Amino acid sequence: xxGIEVENISKSFGDTLALDALSFxxxxxxxxxxxxxDGAGKSTLFKILTTLLLPDAGxxxxxxxxxxxxxxxxxxxxxxxxxxxxxxxxxxxxxNLNFFATIFGTTIKANYHLIKPIYEQIEPFRDRRAGALSxxxxxxxxxxxxxxxxxxxxxxxxxxxxxxxxxxxxxxAMLAQLKDAGITILVSTPYMDEAxxxxxxxxxxxxxxxxxxxxxxxxxxxxxxLWAIRADNYYQLLLDLRKAPFSQRVEVFGEFLHLTARxxxxxxxxxxxxEHCGHGNILLKPAxxxxxxxxxxLM
Amino acid sequence: xxxNAITASNLTKKFGNFTAVDNITFNVKRGxxxxxxGANGAGKTTAIKMLIGLSKPSGGEATxxxxxxxxxxxKIKERIGYMSQKFSLYEDLTIRQNxxxxxxxxxxKRKDIRTKTADILxxxxxxxxxxxxxxxxxxxxxxxLSFSVANVxxxxxxxxxxxxxxxxxxTRRQFWEMIYAAASxxxxIFVTTHYMDEAxxxxxxxxxxxxxxxxxxxxxxxxxxxxxxxxxxxFLRLVR
Numbered sequence: 001x002x003g004i005e006v007e008n009i010s011k012s013f014g015d016t017l018a019l020d021a022l023s024f025x026x027x028x029x030x031x032x033x034x035x036x037x038d039g040a041g042k043s044t045l046f047k048i049l050t051t052l053l054l055p056d057a058g059x060x061x062x063x064x065x066x067x068x069x070x071x072x073x074x075x076x077x078x079x080x081x082x083x084x085x086x087x088x089x090x091x092x093x094x095x096n097l098n099f100f101a102t103i104f105g106t107t108i109k110a111n112y113h114l115i116k117p118i119y120e121q122i123e124p125f126r127d128r129r130a131g132a133l134s135x136x137x138x139x140x141x142x143x144x145x146x147x148x149x150x151x152x153x154x155x156x157x158x159x160x161x162x163x164x165x166x167x168x169x170x171x172x173a174m175l176a177q178l179k180d181a182g183i184t185i186l187v188s189t190p191y192m193d194e195a196x197x198x199x200x201x202x203x204x205x206x207x208x209x210x211x212x213x214x215x216x217x218x219x220x221x222x223x224x225x226l227w228a229i230r231a232d233n234y235y236q237l238l239l240d241l242r243k244a245p246f247s248q249r250v251e252v253f254g255e256f257l258h259l260t261a262r263x264x265x266x267x268x269x270x271x272x273x274x275e276h277c278g279h280g281n282i283l284l285k286p287a288x289x290x291x292x293x294x295x296x297x298l299m
Numbered sequence: 300x301x302x303n304a305i306t307a308s309n310l311t312k313k314f315g316n317f318t319a320v321d322n323i324t325f326n327v328k329r330g331x332x333x334x335x336x337g338a339n340g341a342g343k344t345t346a347i348k349m350l351i352g353l354s355k356p357s358g359g360e361a362t363x364x365x366x367x368x369x370x371x372x373x374k375i376k377e378r379i380g381y382m383s384q385k386f387s388l389y390e391d392l393t394i395r396q397n398x399x400x401x402x403x404x405x406x407x408k409r410k411d412i413r414t415k416t417a418d419i420l421x422x423x424x425x426x427x428x429x430x431x432x433x434x435x436x437x438x439x440x441x442x443x444l445s446f447s448v449a450n451v452x453x454x455x456x457x458x459x460x461x462x463x464x465x466x467x468x469x470t471r472r473q474f475w476e477m478i479y480a481a482a483s484x485x486x487x488i489f490v491t492t493h494y495m496d497e498a499x500x501x502x503x504x505x506x507x508x509x510x511x512x513x514x515x516x517x518x519x520x521x522x523x524x525x526x527x528x529x530x531x532x533x534f535l536r537l538v539r
Contacts, residue, residue, distance in 0.1 A: 037467035038438045134339055161464070164338045164493045165534045190465045193496050193531065205467065235479040252475050254499025255518050292468045299469055 001064050003028040003153055003184025004049065009058035011044055018044040020207040021058065026184055026200075028063075031175060033198030033215075034188040035291070041207040042188040043083055046157045049186070050080045063152040063184070076104070079146030083157040085138050089131030093122055093141055096130050097148060104149035114181055115144045118174050136167030143174065147183075154178070156187040160194065172197040195291045203295055210298040215291060222294050224248070225263060227270060228256035228287035231279035240277040246270065251296060258287055260297070304329045304456050304487035305350065309359035312345050319345040321510035322359065327503075329455075332478060332488045334498045337507030338538045343491055346507070350489075351458060352376050364455035377405070380449035380457040384464055387445035390434035394425055397433055397448060405452035419447040439470035446477055456487040463497060475500050495530040504530070506537055513537050 004026040011019040019041045026032040034042050047053035049062055051071035059066065065073045087096045097119075101108050112119075122140050125133065130141060139159055146154060156175075160168045172194065175185060187198065195201045195215040203210040203218070211218050231237045238257055241250045246265040251258050261270065267284055274282045287293075305327040312320040320342045327333040337343040348354035350363055352372035361368040364378040381387075388397050398419055402412035420426045423443055433441065442463060449457050459478075463471045478500075482488050490501060498504050498518065505515040514521055514537055518530055527533045 037470065038465040040467075136339065162493070164538075165495055165531055166338055166538050169531075169535055191494065191496075192468060193529075233483075235476075235483045238476070238479070252472050252479070252500065254496065295468045296472075299467065 001028060002026060002061070003030060004032075004060070004062055004186060006045075006049075006060045007058055009045070009048060009055045009060055011041075011048065011053070011055050018207050019048075019055070022207065022209060023058075024202055024209065024212055026186060028184055029179065029182045031179065031185045031187065031197075031199045033195060033201040034186065034204055035190075035192060035195055035201050035295075036188070036204030037190050039206065040204040042204060043157055046080070046082075046155050046186075046188065050078060050155055051075060076149075077152045079149070079151035079154045081142045081146045081154075081156045081159055083161065085142065087130045087138070087142055087145060090129060092127050092129055093133070094126040096141060097144055100145040101148045106149050108148065111148055111150045114150055114178075115147050117177055118147075119144050121170075135163045136170070139163055139167065139171060140174075143171070147178075150181075151183065153184045153186065156185065158188055158190065160189060160191065168194075192290070192292045192295060201291075203291075203298065205295075205299060211294065218294055219289050219291055222289035222297065224297070225261045225265065226287045226289055226293060227259040227261060227267070227284060228253070229259055229270065229274070229282070229284045230256045231274060231282045233279060237274065237277075237279055240274070240279070244270075244273050246273070249296070251293075253287075253292075256283075256287070258293060260293075302329055303327065303362070304331070305333075305361070305363050305489065307350070307359070307361040310346070310349060310356055310361050311358035312342075312349060312354065313357040318510055320349070320356075323507075323510075323512050324359075325505055325512060325515060327456075327487055327489060329487055330482050330485045332482050332490065332500070332502045334501030334504040335489060335491045335507070336493075336495075336498055336504060336534065341507040341538075342510040343507055347458060347460075347489075347491065351379060351381060377452070378455045380452070380454040381460075382445045382449040382457065382462060383460040384442075384462060385460075388433045388441060388448065391432060393430045393432055394420070394436075394444060395429045397444070398451065401448045401451050407452060415451055419444075419451070423447060439466045439473070442466065442470075442474055443477060446474065450481060450486070454486070456489060457481070459488065459490045461492050461494075462490065463492075464494070495534050498530045498534075506534060508538055 002025045007023050008021045009019055010021050036042055048055050051067055051074050062074050063077055118140050122137055160171055200214050202212040241247055246261050248262055249260040271282055271284050303326045308324050309322045311322050349356050352375045363375045366375050398416045420429050463474050478488050503517050505512050521533045525533045525536050
């Protein structure tokens with residue numbers, strides 16, 4: 001049985017097609033990432049799979065239950081962490097956790113083993129109001145509340161947005177630990193560099209899947225000749241390279257520009273061209289593609 | 300012409316017994332894209348509030364756009380622009396009205412506002428949407444419009460607070476190209492962000508830890524110094 005099955009799900013809001021015949025499967029116990037920018041359809045898909053919204057067409061199952069017929073079962077057996085912080089700001093950390101345990105008919109004690117590594121980090125603040133926690137702490141509490149009834153499937157909608165790099169790293173480490181508990185995880189993020197934290201990812205853009213596979217495989221399938229290049233005048237180099245006959249695409253990429261060259265272009269050709277344009281301190285090297293290169297090429 | 304857009308020397312801010320910003324010293328060159336990083340609570344926001352004249356330093360000295368922070372903070376406000384991810388534009392006003400409004404706030408003449416409006420609409424290719432409300436624009440357009448509006452009075456320094464969160468890689472690159480174009484014309488860009496891959500786009504970066512600047516250099520220098528593959532790794536090593 002699959003953790004999640006999505007078949008030709010479509011959803012429109014007025015003239016806007018938010019999801020366009022989307023299909024994919026997530027295996028039970030898999031950590032699956034939805035990577036896409038604002039407006040790609042990530043939150044709409046989460047709302048449909050958590051039975052908060054009906055699709056216009058298509059069908060889907062979550063832990064084997066149908067999102068239409070069996071919505072009550074699904075609601076009992078999934079954990080959902082929405083993009084916006086949705087716990088009770090005026091309740092304390094422990095009160096929030098108790099509340100979620102109680103409405104699902106369980107106790108903190110019964111499932112403590114599941115949240116222990118996460119809860120231990122916020123336990124020193126158990127009597128603090130949730131509204132007064134830092135961003136990273138709020139995120140940890142929200143994860144505990146979504147886990148306290150031992151869900152079969154966990155939905156995390158942009159859990160790392162607005163959180164600093166240290167908390168983000170810790171959060172992904174915690175999700176990896178949940179693997180042992182056999183919980184299926186569907187997690188969305190607009191940050192491409194988080195792809196490698198998932199077992200498989202789907203790249204989503206305006207309601208369509210551009211690519212779906214293990215992150216290493218997606219990156220490995222990028223076979224165009226890719227170069228990293230920089231010089232003293234970075235911005236002028238960008239403008240000059242875009243005019244070069246051998247350039248297919250030139251993009252800013254942090255310290256270096258990424259140049260997708262036409263096949264059979266040599267490094268010497270590129271360096272000579274840049275020198276002719278008057279650039280100094282030219283540094284050119286073959287570049288390893290990242291998930292962003294793939295995304296840019298597929299868009 | 301001044302060569303440093305920002306100079307800070309032993310800049311300090313105390314709240315009672317707590318030192319939020321502890322003797323920080325750094326310079327930002329004219330036309331530089333400078334990344335100002337730090338974990339939540341490291342003192343970043345307090346430092347920026349001082350630099351934009353919203354909070355009075357407890358000690359030290361600083362200049363912004365060649366003006367003294369202690370004695371000329373009102374003048375500084377005229378010479379800087381500010382863009383925040385959270386609030387920069389009025390969603391219920393149209394694109395044209397937003398540009399007009401900010402032009403007016405900064406005291407531009409009517410004629411100059413008209414020219415600026417035409418320039419911005421042309422640069423962003425938004426001519427046919429000029430009279431639509433900002434609220435309905437995609438996030439990427441909003442971000443670029445916010446940046447243009449923050450530049451409407453041709454400031455010497457523009458402060459950007461997490462400017463490109465949540466957009467696709469192509470849209471994000473369009474934004475950075477606008478930043479580089481502005482910087483190559485001599486404007487100084489001061490960026491704060493949580494996202495280390497965004498930090499890689501800056502000429503130089505400082506990382507604040509517990510009120511102090513723990514590291515400062517180009518992304519390449521910092522990665523070399525910490526034997527790290529990415530700025531994310533540099534940050535994690537420093538802050539943990």
